[in-house]
Amino acid sequence: MNTPQSSAPINLGRFDLGSLRLFLMTVEAGSLTAGADRYGISLAAASKRMAELEAHVGHPLLERSKRGVVPTPAGQTLQRHAIELVAQLEQMALALNDFRHGTQGHLRIWANTSAFGHFLPTTLARFSALHPGIKVDLEDVLSEEAARAVATGVAELAVIGDNTPTEGLHTLPCETDELVLLVPAGHALAVRETVAFTDALDHDFVGMNRSTSLMRHIAAAAGACGRVMHARVQVRSFDAMCRMVSAGLGLAILPRASALPLAPALGLVLRRLDGLWTRRRLLLAMRDRQQLSPPARAFVELVEAGDAPR
CATH class of the missing domain: 3.40.190.10 (Periplasmic binding protein-like II)
Structure with a gap:
């Protein structure tokens, strides 16, 4: 559906903050359905809001296709300014609310x-x-x-x-930290002060979500060696990683500062790694x-x- 274009000045007072938020969520999600879900309203209500916003602007804001939506040139302009506006209004609301609560x-x-x-x-x-x-x-x-x-x-x-x-x-x-290998004290690799990264890759690992920056770094280093890191268990915290290593479920690579407070009590030792860029x-x-x-x-x-x- 084409949105009528108008040369009349845009009435700033008619911009609705909720519709701007919905527009930003829709663009980020790439789908009006997903944007409506994130905003917490029905698809029909979201479509109505978008139609009203486009009518007010006087230009199409979203280019629709079977694959979803992308912002038009006018939509890109609105997106850039809406991000600034919504962020500033939210900061204002938080700041004033803070003063209300002392x-x-x-x-x-x-x-x-x-x-x-x-x-x-x-x-x-x-x-x-x-x-x-x-x-x-x-x-x-x-x-x-x-x-x-x-x-x-x-x-x-x-x-x-x-x-x-x-x-x-x-x-x-x-902050700058060093990545280290975490192993049980009785493990075969524990006797080495420094462990080759390729030797560590011969063993199962306890890791975090593969999309974390840490796991991407390790996976890329393994790929550069023509190897794959075998993650036997995936957890969501360094504390859980340490406990899984202590239980014998695999080795782990994590920042020294995060492992050091937990390792001694769990019977674990930290070893330097060779063949992996450990400065993080x-x-x-x-x-x-x-x-x-x-x-x-x-x-x-x-x-x-x-x-x-x-």
Whole structure:
């Protein structure tokens, strides 16, 4: 259906925040059905909202096909500005809600699992001591999800692996750690101080979701050797990885800082790896530093000042 085009000025007051959110969800999902599901309304209601939005703009916003929807040139323009607008309105609502509940600000961070092993607990402890009135909202997600949350304004900051696409985002290093091999103390490889990566690949592994930045890194290194890492068990946390290794279900490769507190109590030892790039960086990602809220800006400054762990 073609949307009538009009030369009349667009009435800014007629833009509906809910419809803009629905539009962004639809574009991100690539489907009006999926967008409606994410927004929590029926497909018929979503179609009506999109038709009204297109009529108001005076141009088609979505190009529809059997494979889903993509934004038209007008839709791309709306998407770019709607991301900014929705993000700013949500930040405003959160900030005002914080004051209603007696807090002095709201820090929203989405981060990958590696960040929860060492960087975030120690950095947030320091941050909270300096800013006790600021409420912290954390989400444990994949690096790509964290980066997308920042790009769409859902979160202000993301902590991600350095092999994560960051187009349109500004990043700064926030922690560097070493990947190590985790093995039971009685394992044949435990007698070596350094284990060849190819030798480790002869054994089963305990890993995380294959789409995590850590597992992608290991899988790529195995592929470069013409090998495949056999993940016998997949879990969602480093704590669970350590416990599965302790139970004899496989070996694991994880950051030293995350494994070190757990290994001794579980009868595990850490061994260096040869043949794998073990230096791993976490990045702090943001959209536009100048538009960060005061709590987010204070967190970035803490990291830059070197008061956060590296």
